[in-house]
Amino acid sequence: MFFCKERSWMMLVILLACNRGNAQETDTVQRMVTGRRNSAAQQAKPYVIMISADGFRYDYAHKYAATNLLRLSRQGVRARSMQPAFPSLTFPNHYTLATGLYPAHHGLVNNNFYDPTRGARYSMSNKTIAYDSSWYGGGPLWVLAEKEQLLAACFYWVGSEVAVQGVRPTYYYLYNEAIPINERLKTVKHWLQLPEAERPHLITFYFPEVDHEGHAHGPDSKETAAAVHFVDSAIGRLCAMVDSLQLPVNYVFVSDHGMAAADTVNTLRVPPVDTTRFVTVAGDVLVNYYAKDKALIPELYQQLKSTADGYDVYLPDESPAGWHYRKQDDRYNRIGDVLLVARYPRMFTWGNKRPNPGRHGYDPQVVKDMGATFMAWGPAFKKGKVIAPFENIHVYALVARILGLTIDQPVDSKENVLNKIIK
Structure with missing residues (x-):
């Protein structure tokens, strides 16, 4: 009997130790760069919440009846499709959206690649490498904002965990999928309830669910449909929470690429x-x-x-x-x-x-299903406008213009491409 009790106690100790180890591996703590304030002039600026739903193909909102996104986009602007940069992969395109540069211009040319000058590989799954700022070229929107004393917050985005050009967003998280969606939504509302001097005017927010299910089950699966509805429901709740604050908040909803049904037999x-x-x-x-x-x-x-x-x-x-x-x-x-x-x-x-039955990465100019989503609504945008497809590099200049930021380095993004959607 004593042996059994002792063994049970030892197993409990081991289990608790393992749980502590797992908890330490999943870092869910919000980071904050102290000592920053919005300048007096910047406090009067509007707000932008830039949302990415990874792998949310250009037609998913209609295909799966995403009622909130369809309703909100009717109150603003929707593109028939948005063309990702080549290769149509997650890391290159999220960083393109953030910097206004093609992948070969900002340096993240693939999810994984080799740098002959360094004699080293970059891998999106290697956190030591992925958190090394020297791999990242260009200047993301949050860096541009912080340089101009306009605070930014990132609830995930490629590059937001590292000090690009020596600058991080004022508020940010290391990427993890352990924080429940309701807690994440409440965090955004909390940021917008901070005193004006401490309140971020640029917020990025990221959903991985649609990409996960699209890869695992294909773009035409019930699992992908459920993931689209998950994102749509969360967007509805986010807008209700934020709109109750009666701030001039603009929403830009994008994806990094689409998803196609691949041939899993003739590989x-x-x-x-x-x-x-x-x-x-x-x-x-x-x-x-x-x-x-x-x-x-x-x-x-x-x-x-x-x-x-x-x-x-x-x-x-x-x-x-x-x-x-x-x-x-x-x-x-x-x-x-x-x-x-x-x-x-x-x-x-x-x-x-x-x-996996769902794939992306193909030439977006040839494979239509690589097309991404673009929707935008809020006080800065015209209403009820549907626009032709455009390249995702131009989202950068759009957000910079809404926030009144001066682009301080050469970019591929052009302001005149999306001028027509702004009031």
């Missing part, structure tokens, strides 16, 4: 190369090869071209001009020397990886 194998001569970074749609000796590039290129089936092979200077993914665009030397791009609906697999 492509990543062509193997000599690892002593090349570095390979492989994704489901895009594969980047980096030559350790540039003299080896022509041989590899011809070899891959001669056996290509189900994918296209490019030297960077051969890639479509609309991708802005050529050597002349590659400001950080991270694109690589030879590119493989799967032809939709095919995708690459390797090892024993089980292919």
Whole structure:
């Protein structure tokens, strides 16, 4: 009996220790940079809540009857589609939305990539690397705002956890999916109830759910529909909570890319190369090869071209001009020397990886289902306006204009593209 009790007690101690370890791994604490205040002039500015629902395809709101988003967009502006940058992946496009720069111009050229100058890999899942600000070019909107003494808060966004140009948002969280949605919504309301000098005028907010379900079950699944309804319900609650404060709050609802039903049967194998001569970074749609000796590039290129089936092979200077993914665009030397791009609906697999039925990353100019969502409503926007598709780089200039920020460095974003939607 004593042995059993002792064993049970020991198991309880081990369990509690494991739980403490897991709690420590999930960091849910709000960070705050102290000593900052909105300047007196900035306190009179309007507010922008910039919301991203990852993987929320351009047609999901109608396809799955997202009643709140449809109602709110009728009170403002909706684009028929928004074109993501190539590659149509999460990290490159969230950072493009934040900086107004194409991926090859801001440096996040893929979710995972190699930097030959550093001799190191960037991986979105490696937090040590992902929190290193030296990987991030450009200047995100929250950096621009803080430089002009306009406070910003980020409830997640790519790059918001790091000090880009030495600046973090005043309020931010390290990314996790452990904070319940109602707590997150209440935090936004709390930020907007702070004294005027401490109140953020730019807030970013991120939903991962639609992307998760789209990958796991495909864009036409009941699980994806449920995730769309989850986001739609949360947006309805957020607007009700914020609107009760009677502040001039503008909402910009976007996604980073769409989602397509991929061929999970006729998958492509990543062509193997000599690892002593090349570095390979492989994704489901895009594969980047980096030559350790540039003299080896022509041989590899011809070899891959001669056996290509189900994918296209490019030297960077051969890639479509609309991708802005050529050597002349590659400001950080991270694109690589030879590119493989799967032809939709095919995708690459390797090892024993089980292919998911939902994929993105394809050429957004060719594959319509890569199209993202853009909706906006609030006092700054015209009402009942539906606009033609546009490139997502232009969201940056739109938000900067609404907040009265002066763009202080060259960007690809153009203010005149979305001028027509502002009152």
